[in-house]
Structures are given as structure tokens and as C-alpha cells.
Amino acid sequence: MSLLWDVPAGVPVSSTVRNGYRPAHRHGRGSSLRATTDAAKRNGTIADDRWVRDNQGVNEVTQRVRLSRCALACLALIVVGQALAVALSWRLEPWTDTVLYAAYSLVLGGAGVLVASNHPRNPIGWLMLWLAVSNTLFGDLAQGYGLQAIERGWPAGTLGEWMNTSVVALQIVPLLAMWLLFPTGRLLGRRWGGVLVAGGLATVLAVGGYVFGDRAAGDFVGGVNPYVVESLPDDAMWLIGNVFLVVALVGSVTALFVRLRRAAGVERQQLKWFALSVAIAVLVLPFGPFLWDRYPVLRAMTAVVLLLPPIAMCVAILRYRLYDIDRIISRTISYGVVSAVLAVVYVATVVVLGALVGRSSAWATAGATLAAALAFRPSRARVQTWVDRRFDRVRYDALARIDAFIDDLRAGRAEPEQVDALVRDVTGDAAVAPRGALVGEVTAKAALAVEIAGLRRELRQRLAEVEASRARLVVVADEERRRLERDLHDGAQQRLVSIGLALRHAQHQLGAEIAPDASRTLDGAVAEIAVAIDELRELAHGVRPASLDAGLGPALHELARRAPLPVVVDATGQRFTFDAEAAAYFVACEALTNAVKHSQASEVWLGACAREGTLIVRVADDGIGGATQSRGSGLRGLADRLGALGGSLTIDSGHRGTTITASIPCAS
Amino acid sequence: MRVVVAEDQTLLREGLARLFEDAGHEVAATFADASGLVEAVTADPPDLVVVDIRMPPTFTTEGAQAARELKERLPSVGVLVLSQHIETTHTADLVGYGGFGYLLKDRVLEVGEFLATAERVARGGSALDPKVVARLVRADRDGPLERLSDRERDVLALMAEGLTNSAIANRLVVSDRTVEAHVRHVLAKLDIPDSDDTNRRVLAVLTHLRAAAQGG
Numbered sequence: 001m002s003l004l005w006d007v008p009a010g011v012p013v014s015s016t017v018r019n020g021y022r023p024a025h026r027h028g029r030g031s032s033l034r035a036t037t038d039a040a041k042r043n044g045t046i047a048d049d050r051w052v053r054d055n056q057g058v059n060e061v062t063q064r065v066r067l068s069r070c071a072l073a074c075l076a077l078i079v080v081g082q083a084l085a086v087a088l089s090w091r092l093e094p095w096t097d098t099v100l101y102a103a104y105s106l107v108l109g110g111a112g113v114l115v116a117s118n119h120p121r122n123p124i125g126w127l128m129l130w131l132a133v134s135n136t137l138f139g140d141l142a143q144g145y146g147l148q149a150i151e152r153g154w155p156a157g158t159l160g161e162w163m164n165t166s167v168v169a170l171q172i173v174p175l176l177a178m179w180l181l182f183p184t185g186r187l188l189g190r191r192w193g194g195v196l197v198a199g200g201l202a203t204v205l206a207v208g209g210y211v212f213g214d215r216a217a218g219d220f221v222g223g224v225n226p227y228v229v230e231s232l233p234d235d236a237m238w239l240i241g242n243v244f245l246v247v248a249l250v251g252s253v254t255a256l257f258v259r260l261r262r263a264a265g266v267e268r269q270q271l272k273w274f275a276l277s278v279a280i281a282v283l284v285l286p287f288g289p290f291l292w293d294r295y296p297v298l299r300a301m302t303a304v305v306l307l308l309p310p311i312a313m314c315v316a317i318l319r320y321r322l323y324d325i326d327r328i329i330s331r332t333i334s335y336g337v338v339s340a341v342l343a344v345v346y347v348a349t350v351v352v353l354g355a356l357v358g359r360s361s362a363w364a365t366a367g368a369t370l371a372a373a374l375a376f377r378p379s380r381a382r383v384q385t386w387v388d389r390r391f392d393r394v395r396y397d398a399l400a401r402i403d404a405f406i407d408d409l410r411a412g413r414a415e416p417e418q419v420d421a422l423v424r425d426v427t428g429d430a431a432v433a434p435r436g437a438l439v440g441e442v443t444a445k446a447a448l449a450v451e452i453a454g455l456r457r458e459l460r461q462r463l464a465e466v467e468a469s470r471a472r473l474v475v476v477a478d479e480e481r482r483r484l485e486r487d488l489h490d491g492a493q494q495r496l497v498s499i500g501l502a503l504r505h506a507q508h509q510l511g512a513e514i515a516p517d518a519s520r521t522l523d524g525a526v527a528e529i530a531v532a533i534d535e536l537r538e539l540a541h542g543v544r545p546a547s548l549d550a551g552l553g554p555a556l557h558e559l560a561r562r563a564p565l566p567v568v569v570d571a572t573g574q575r576f577t578f579d580a581e582a583a584a585y586f587v588a589c590e591a592l593t594n595a596v597k598h599s600q601a602s603e604v605w606l607g608a609c610a611r612e613g614t615l616i617v618r619v620a621d622d623g624i625g626g627a628t629q630s631r632g633s634g635l636r637g638l639a640d641r642l643g644a645l646g647g648s649l650t651i652d653s654g655h656r657g658t659t660i661t662a663s664i665p666c667a668s
Numbered sequence: 669m670r671v672v673v674a675e676d677q678t679l680l681r682e683g684l685a686r687l688f689e690d691a692g693h694e695v696a697a698t699f700a701d702a703s704g705l706v707e708a709v710t711a712d713p714p715d716l717v718v719v720d721i722r723m724p725p726t727f728t729t730e731g732a733q734a735a736r737e738l739k740e741r742l743p744s745v746g747v748l749v750l751s752q753h754i755e756t757t758h759t760a761d762l763v764g765y766g767g768f769g770y771l772l773k774d775r776v777l778e779v780g781e782f783l784a785t786a787e788r789v790a791r792g793g794s795a796l797d798p799k800v801v802a803r804l805v806r807a808d809r810d811g812p813l814e815r816l817s818d819r820e821r822d823v824l825a826l827m828a829e830g831l832t833n834s835a836i837a838n839r840l841v842v843s844d845r846t847v848e849a850h851v852r853h854v855l856a857k858l859d860i861p862d863s864d865d866t867n868r869r870v871l872a873v874l875t876h877l878r879a880a881a882q883g884g
Contacts, residue, residue: 486727489752493773494677500777501683508690508779526777533774537753546753549728558754561803 068117074129078109081136088144092151100306101140107307108132111314118318122185125317127174128310139167150221158226165219166211172245173199179252183270183316188255188262195251198244206241209234265434270316272325276332277312281305326392326435334387338380342372394431395438401426402445409449416456419449470644478582481544488540493533500529545585552581552608552615556588560606563592571608576615576666583641584608584617587649587662590634591619599623599658614647615666620659627653627660638662669715669790672708674699674731675750676723680773684718687776691783702730706737709745716746716790720773721755739765746790750776754800763874766867769795769830784835794830794870801828804877815857823850824858828873832866 082102089098109132116125146160176199180192187193210216213234216225228234256278260271284305316325349368357363388396405422408414423446426432427439443450503522512519540546547558553571560567576584588606595604601623608617629635629651639649647664671688673695675681685695696714699705701724709717717738721731735747739762747762748769762768769789775797776782785795805813805825813821819840826836837847855862858876863869 490677490722490727493752494680497773497776498677498679498683500774501680501687504777504779505683505686505690530774530777541753547755550755 066117067113068120071113071116071125071129074133075109075113078105078132078136081133081141082106085136085140085144088141088148092144092147101135104306105132105136105140108135108310111310114314115317119185122317123181124178124183124185124313127178127181128313130174131171131178134167134170138163138170140164142167147221158220158222161220162211162216162225162227165216166207169203169207169211172203172207172248176248176252178313180255182256182259182274182313183267188259192251192255195248195255198248198251202241202245202248204241205237206245208232209237209239209241213238264430269325269434272329273312273316274309276325276329277308280308280332326395327437330384330387330392330395333391334380334384337383337387338376341379341383342375345375346372394429394435395441398426398429398432398438398442399445402442405446406449409452416449416453419446419453422446423450467644467646471646474583474641474644475579478544478579481582482578485540485544485546488536488543489546493536493540496529496533496536500526500533503529544582548581548585551575552584555581555585556606556608559585559589559592563604564596565601565604567592567604567606569606571606572610574610576610576664579645580615580664580666583638583645583647583664584615584662586641587617587638587660588619590638591660594627594634594660595619595621595623595658598627599625601657610666613665613667615664617662617664618659620657622657625653625655625658627651627658635660669787670694670696671786672697672699672705672714672717674702674705674717674719674723674734676700676720680720684776687779687782688786691779701725702734705734706741709738710741713742713745716748716786718748718750718786721749721751735768736762739768743767744792746786746792748786748789748795754797754803763794763796763830764867764871766794766865767792769793770800771795771797772799785830788830788832788835792867793832794867796829796870796874798825798829801825801877804828804874812858816854820850820854820857823847824854824873827851827854828870828877830866830870 082105086098086102108128112125112128112130112132114125115122116129119125142160143164144160145154146157146162146164148154149157149160173196176195180187180195209232211225212227212229212232214225214228215234215238217223220226256271256275260268260275263271284301346368349371350364353364353367401422405414405419409416423443426442432438432442503526507519507522510518510522545555545558547555551573552575553573556571557569560569575581588608592604592606595601599621601621603622605618605620607619608615610616627635629639629649635649635651642649642662642664645664647662650661650663652659652661671685671693673681673684673688675684675698678700681698681700685698688695696712697708699708702719705717705719717735719731719735721735722728723730731749735749738745738747743765744767746767746769748771749762750771750773752773754772763770767789769785771782771785775785789795802825805821805828813824816824822840823836826839831839833847833851834844836851837844840847852862854860858873860869860872860876863872
């Protein structure tokens with residue numbers, strides 16, 4: 001049975017983004033990154049779904065958190081038990097102890113509820129609950145009752161105290177099991193079960209030796225352990241038990257390291273959480289006994305540190321993707337180191353200034369504070385870089401690769417399109433892939449390049465469309481010219497000839513002898529018609545020479561014959577596509593016209609041949625040269641026309657002669 | 669003479685037929701396209717077939733193909749190809765057959781000259797449109813034609829058009845003898861063998877001109 005609660009997201013990524021639109025009110029990095037990624041995916045920038053899917057792990061934040069009733073019941077038990085325990089022990093022991101124990105059980109219980117509800121098959125959550133429940137009932141509550149009973153003369157007070165002393169017997173094995181099973185809920189191997197056996201022996205021997213011997217006397221208000229069993233060799237048990245305990249502890253810590261070493265991907269990230277919390281505890285706890293008495297408030301630090309492992313376990317199992325543990329580790333280390341550095345700076349400054357201006361001078365304190373403040377920023381940046389390089393090599397390398405790529409991009413050494421492969425490569429790395437936050441960071445860093453790549457792709461597509469439409473326009477225009485030419489020849493011209501014939505017939509019917517004036521008028525009209533026909537013919541030829549129907553070769557010969565200067569033609573008799581022939585003809589025509597008008601040439605050479613799928617037209621003259629594409633719109637227009645067909649126009653015009661070459665792709 | 673007209677445009681077809689009839693010729697048949705033309709002409713050969721070079725269905729060279737077929741099957745029948753524009757690729761070599769002519773359509777408006785040309789072709793003579801000839805002659809400016817006098821060049825052009833010596837004399841309004849002298853000079857200067865056969869002479873002149881035009 002489970003209840004469903006919606007837990008609000010802590011990261012600006014919501015399901016609405018996944019539904020395809022971008023919420024206007026969110027401008028967090030997460031959402032823009034997601035939008036970019038989505039856009040990139042839509043555009044096909046990111047072919048591989050894998051890192052996107054992994055990245056969507058961030059979206060798990062919005063998933064529902066289940067709460068099992070059984071686990072909740074345990075939590076209720078803990079809450080009620082702790083409330084009673086606090087009420088009972090209040091003022092009968094240091095208040096920090098009361099609060100610390102209560103907080104420890106509540107946090108452990110809360111973490112246990114979350115883990116057990118969402119991963120009921122993983123024993124970790126239930127172990128946490130067991131530890132919290134046993135601690136509450138047999139530890140804190142028993143202790144509270146014991147204290148209160150002794151204070152007020154209730155019965156069985158010492159039993160409560162004794163139970164509190166011996167509660168650890170219920171916890172050693174579960175605690176070791178948690179270490180051994182984290183995070184998968186399975187042992188590394190059968191042999192590691194030996195650690196639990198050692199834990200069991202330690203429980204029986206050490207705890208037995210302790211709670212049934214004189215050692216526990218200090219735990220009783222009365223100073224005497226009423227449950228001593230005289231016949232028990234409690235010293236030997238205590239000693240041997242502690243040996244087993246040390247073995248079990250070393251074994252479980254070793255298990256953790258072995259796991260960390262073997263694990264990859266998600267499991268490794270989870271272990272890092274736990275390792276971090278343990279490392280902090282190991283570093284901080286030794287300070288506890290020194291500071292405990294001097295600054296009672298600092299006992300809270302001990303409590304907080306003790307609470308870290310269960311919280312870390314909970315986060316590791318439930319939300320390992322939410323926060324980048326490697327980043328947290330590197331930040332923790334760097335702030336720790338910076339703090340140490342600043343402390344050294346502070347102390348050194350105080351000592352030096354103190355020696356100069358007097359020990360208790362406020363100047364020394366102020367100067368030391370100033371020095372520490374000034375040292376903070378530069379040292380933090382340096383230490384952070386150093387720590388990243390040293391402790392989070394994966395992140396450092398991943399981001400460094402993106403940085404290097406962006407530098408290359410700016411310098412023109414890389415193409416934006418390569419960003420796909422790069423991001424895929426970087427985020428696909430076995431060390432990076434499970435780190436959702438790092439994947440997000442890498443993607444965000446590469447987002448600009450992804451965007452550029454997308455835009456360039458779109459631009460290319462548009463350009464291709466425009467080129468295609470330009471080519472179509474040219475073909476359509478050619479077709480139109482052909483139709484116009486035919487209309488002129490077969491329509492208007494023929495009609496004029498018919499009219500002329502009709503006039504001639506009328507002339508015949510009238511008889512030239514009988515009506516000489518009318519006959520002369522008709523002669524004039526027919527002559528006018530002949531002129532009109534001639535003009536139409538020239539017009540039609542300008543639109544598109546009919547000689548092109550016979551092919552490019554004949555049309556070029558025809559062109560040469562019409563030219564007012566000698567033209568040597570060397571043209572292939574091959575046929576090409578309609579538009580290729582038309583383009584080639586008009587190039588020759590324009591080039592020839594230019595040669596006649598501007599070059600002062602004495603001879604022109606006109607060639608056309610096909611070579612490797614390209615129709616090449618070359619017009620060369622022996623004139624004065626100096627032709628450019630900008631002079632006159634003729635060559636410019638031709639270059640456009642050729643460009644539309646995927647061809648090109650080159651002009652080589654020196655001091656001696658001009659050579660204009662056109663290349664036109666042709667299928668034949 | 670008996671004439672067959674093949675022309676796809678009705679008005680023009682009727683106009684041509686009427687032109688021949690007005691001149692007292694018999695129009696044996698008219699065709700709106702080239703299909704069936706060769707068969708009909710073979711079945712009942714006329715003296716002259718006038719054919720439009722562009723006709724249905726593709727409006728490219730149907731007329732020219734029909735003309736070639738006719739000249740190959742019935743060399744004795746005169747064929748006059750009419751075109752809207754100057755285009756010699758498909759027709760120029762047919763001149764060698766004799767009894768072949770190639771004219772621009774608007775030549776029909778000069779009725780007298782057109783009929784004379786048509787009759788010459790029907791009799792087995794040749795005819796090439798003056799515009800075509802003029803272009804060939806113009807193209808050969810730097811060649812051997814430089815050595816000809818203006819008058820000789822005129823005579824050469826008329827020879828190329830397919831005119832006989834006496835027709836040239838009529839056109840230039842000179843005596844036959846003068847024309848003969850010019851012709852001899854022209855042929856000698858261009859190194860063209862003389863021939864009594866006008867058609868062969870036309871072909872030789874054209875071959876020379878075309879070679880000059882293309883070879884530079």
C-alpha cells in the first residue's frame with residue numbers, strides 16, 4: 001500500500017517543457033538547456049538519444065515520491081517515542097544530548113521511510129528504520145524512563161538505564177549490514193558475509209561483556225550496574241569482542257572501498273555520496289571531545305556530522321542525479337582547504353602584527369581579518385581549479401574539451417556541426433554519462449555551438465531551396481522564351497504572311513491593269529507586311545534562336561555567320577539538355593557581342609565541348625582585354641543564369657585578349 | 669503545273685493554294701500535316717510539292733523530313749521547303765538533288781519572283797533563299813571572296829540562289845554574255861570547276877561558301 005504525494009521540483013525543469021513548449025516564466029539554465037536540447041533533437045542535431053535520455057534523469061525530480069504505510073507507521077512510532085523520551089529526559093541530562101539523540105533518530109527514521117517506501121526491496125531503508133526504532137524505544141525512551149523513574153521513585157528505573165546501555169547490541173550488525181549492502185542492497189560477494197559474522201560475535205562478546213560487567217557502571221545514575229553476572233569472564237569477552245568489532249569495522253570500510261573501486265556509473269556516484277559523508281564524519285568527529293566542553297553549542301556540529309551518513313545514503317539512493325556529487329566533493333574540499341589557508345593567514349597576521357604593535361591591539365585583529373578577506377577570492381579560485389584538476393578530473397576534462405572546442409570554433413579551426421559528435425562523445429563517456437548535472441553543464445556549455453549548428457543547417461536548407469527555385473525559374477524562363485519564339489513564328493508571322501497573300505489575291509482579283517492605283521496601294525501594304533515579318537523574325541531570334549532546335553553546334557555556327565567579324569567555331573555536335581544548350585548559347589552570344597563592341601579584336605574563337613559531365617563553352621578574342629563581370633549587366637546576368645544551373649563563369653582578360661569560359665553541368 | 673501544298677495553318681494553306689490558282693496552276697491536293705503526304709504524292713506525283721518545314725505534331729522538322737523522303741523516292745518531283753526563319757541544317761544538303769528549293773515564307777508575298785522560283789524548282793532547278801546566301805557570302809569576307817569585284821559577288825550570290833545564267837542576266841539587267849563572262853571569272857577565282865548543270869554548280873558554290881564560312 002502506498003500513498004502518492006507530489007513533491008515540488010527543486011530544479012527549474014518541469015513537465016511542461018517536455019510537452020514541447022517553454023514556460024515563459026522560467027529562465028533558469030535548466031529550462032533553456034532543455035529547450036536547446038529539445039530543439040537540437042528536433043533538428044536532428046543530436047542523433048543519439050542516449051545522453052538526452054540520461055539528461056532527462058534531471059526530470060526525475062518531478063516524479064512522484066511514494067510513502068509506504070508500513071514505513072510511515074514506523075516513523076509515527078519514532079516520533080511519538082522521541083516526544084516521550086524528550087519529555088521524560090528533559091533537564092535530567094544535558095539538553096544537547098536529548099536533542100541530539102532525538103534528531104538523530106528522527107532524521108534516520110525519515111531517511112528510512114523515504115528509502116524503504118521507494119525501494120522496498122532494498123534492505124537499506126528497513127535497516128535505517130530498524131536502527132531508528134530500536135534507538136527510540138530501547139535507547140532514548142528507556143533512558144528517559146530510567147532517569148525519570150530514578151528521579152521520582154518509579155519502579156524498574158535501572159532496567160531502563162540498562163536497556164539504553166545494551167541497545168547497541170541491536171545495532172552493530174544492522175549498521176555493518178548497511179555499510180556492506182549500500183547502495184545496491186546486495187553483498188559484494190558471499191565472503192563479505194563474514195563481516196556480519198564478526199559483527200555478531202562482537203555483539204555477543206563485547207556488548208555482553210560490557211552490559212553484564214562492571215564497565216557499564218558509569219552509565220547508571222547510581223554508579224552501579226545491577227545486572228552484573230559475576231561468573232561471566234567479562235574482561236576477556238570485552239577484549240575479544242572488541243577485536244571482532246575492529247575486524248568487522250575494518251571489513252565494512254574495506255567493503256566500501258572495494259565497492260568504490262569496482263563500481264562504475266550510477267553506483268559509483270551513489271558511493272561517492274556515502275564516502276563523502278563518512279569522510280566528513282571521520283575528519284570532524286575527533287574535534288568533538290576537545291570542543292565539547294569548551295563550546296557546548298559546537299556539540300551540534302557533532303550531531304550534524306553524525307546525521308550526514310543517513311542523509312547521504314538517502315540522497316544517494318533516491319536522488320543521486322539531482323546534485324552532482326563530484327562537484328559537491330570538490331567544493332567541500334576546496335572550501336575546506338581555503339578555510340585552512342585563511343586560518344593560517346589570519347593567525348600569521350595576528351602573530352606578526354601582534355609582535356609589532358602589541359598583543360591585544362584591535363589593529364592586529366582588524367589587519368588579520370582584512371588579510372584573510374583579501375586572500376579569500378584569489379585563493380578560492382586557485383584552490384578550486386587545483387581541486388577540480390586533482391579530485392574531479394572527469395568534470396575538469398569534460399568542460400575543458402568543450403572550452404577547447406569553443407576556442408577552436410572562434411578561431412575557425414572547427415565547424416559548429418562537430419558539436420554533435422563532441423557532446424555525444426563527452427557525455428557518452430562512462431564517467432560522465434551517469435552524472436546528470438555534469439551532462440547538463442556540458443550541454444549548457446555547448447549550447448551556443450548547438451544553436452549555431454542548428455542555424456547553419458537551417459540556412460543551408462534554405463539556400464538549397466532558393467537555389468532549386470532559382471534553377472526552376474531559369475528553366476521556366478527558357479521554356480517561356482521557347483514558347484514566345486514559337487508563338488511569334490507560327491502565330492503572328494504566319495498570320496502576316498496570310499494577310500499578305502490575301503492582299504495579293506485581292507490585287508489579282510482587281511487586276512493590275514484595271515485598277516493601277518489600288519494595285520500600287522496593295523503593293524505598298526504587302527511591302528510593309530514584309531518589313532513587319534522581318535522585324536518579327538529578328539525579335540524572335542533575340543528571344544531564342546530557332547537554330548537552337550537543331551542543337552548547340554548548329555546554333556553556334558549560325559551565330560558565327562551573323563557576326564560582323566571572323567569567328568572560328570569549334571563546337572561539338574553532341575546534344576545537351578534544353579536549358580544547358582540555351583545557357584551555353586547565350587553565353588557565346590553575349591561574349592561575342594562584347595568582343596565585337598569593346599575588344600577591337602580581329603578574330604574570335606568560339607568553342608564548345610563536353611568533358612566529364614560538364615559542357616564547356618569558351619569564347620576567346622585577340623583584342624585589348626580589360627573585360628570584367630561588372631562591366632555591363634550582360635556578363636553579370638549570364639553568371640547568375642549559369643549559377644542557377646550549378647555552373648560557373650570565369651573571365652580571363654589581360655592586356656592581350658579576353659577569354660570567357662562557362663562551365664555548365666550536363667547529364668549527357 | 670500541278671502543285672501539292674502541305675501547310676498546317678489554314679489561312680496560309682488556302683492563301684498559297686489561291687496564289688497558285690490565280691497564276692493558272694492546278695492545286696492537286698492540300699495537307700495540314702506531313703502524315704500521308706509522301707504516300708499521296710507517290711501515288712499521284714505532281715510537278716511541285718510546297719511544304720512547311722515546321723508542322724504538327726512536334727513543330728520541329730517534320731516538313732524537312734518529308735522533303736528528304738520525297739527527294740529520295742521521287743527525284744523528279746520538285747520540292748519547295750518554306751520556313752519562318754533561316755535554318756539550313758536540315759535542308760542545305762538537299763540542294764544537291766536538284767529540283768529543290770528553300771525559301772523564307774514571306775517570299776510568297778513577292779508573287780512574281782516566288783512563282784518563277786517555284787516553276788524553276790518544278791523543272792528541276794535549285795533555289796536558295798537570298799537571305800541564306802547573303803549570310804554565307806557575308807561570312808566569307810576575309811577569304812577568297814575578297815578577290816571578287818562587287819558585280820562578281822552579286823553574280824555569285826545569284827548563282828548560289830540557284831538562278832540560271834539567263835535569269836541572272838534578267839535580274840541584273842545585263843546581257844547573257846556579260847553574265848557568262850562574270851560566271852567564268854568567279855568560278856576561276858574561287859577555283860570551282862565549271863559545269864553546265866546548274867544544280868551541280870549551285871552545290872559547288874554552296875559547298876565552297878559553307879566551307880569558307882565555317883573554316884574561316
